Amino acid sequence: MSTLQNISTMLRSHGLRVTPQRLAIAELVLSKASHFTARSTHDTLITTHPAISMNTVYMTLSQFESSGLLNHFEVNGNTVFDSNTVAHDHACCSRCKAIIDLPHHKNIPPQMPDALSLWQIKNEQRIWSGICPSCSGSLQ
Ligand SMILES: [Zn+2]
Ligand SMILES: [Zn+2]
The missing domain is CATH 1.10.10.10 (Winged helix-like DNA-binding domain superfamily/Winged helix DNA-binding domain)
Known part of the structure; x- marks a missing residue:
């Protein structure tokens, strides 16, 4: 495209x-x-x-x-906004604001919280936040 x-x-x-x-x-x-x-x-x-x-x-x-x-x-x-419309999770660095995609592992069914047992869930997405390796210095 x-x-x-x-x-x-x-x-x-x-x-x-x-x-x-x-x-x-x-x-x-x-x-x-x-x-x-x-x-x-x-x-x-x-x-x-x-x-x-x-x-x-x-x-x-x-x-x-x-x-x-x-x-x-x-x-x-x-x-x-995200132009990758395939379901995936994200990790975001709170210092440099980098956002990376984390593909869903299709073979592992998501752990459904008990409180949602009567829901019809259409989508599930997590955002992990923290400090990325280049900001925390763990790459050196
Ligand atoms: Zn960072
Ligand atoms: Zn994304």
């Missing part, structure tokens, strides 16, 4: 009209699996699209999420 044409096709196949701003945002955030905030997306796009507003970026990311192109999770009070 490297060309604008592929991205246009993907937007259309998810029921989204292709506009220049939407295409620019999609090219930035959907062409590879990554984690980003509305703020970081806006900061990057403003250099090439000076007219783009924070509100447009936020609305567009929300539309992408409603269409199944993105997920989001909360870390340290920030909403982080």
Whole structure:
């Protein structure tokens, strides 16, 4: 998925009209699996699209999420969007703010808390937080 044409096709196949701003945002955030905030997306796009507003970026990311192109999770009070929509967990460093993906181990069924025994669970995601090896110095 490297060309604008592929991205246009993907937007259309998810029921989204292709506009220049939407295409620019999609090219930035959907062409590879990554984690980003509305703020970081806006900061990057403003250099090439000076007219783009924070509100447009936020609305567009929300539309992408409603269409199944993105997920989001909360870390340290920030909403982080994720273009990897396959279920996975995250580890977040509280110093450098690095976020890494932790794949789910499909062969190990999740431990369901007793309190949820009557729930129909659709999704389960964990966020591990702490200090990464490069910040804690354990790599030296
Ligand atoms: Zn770190
Ligand atoms: Zn992720």
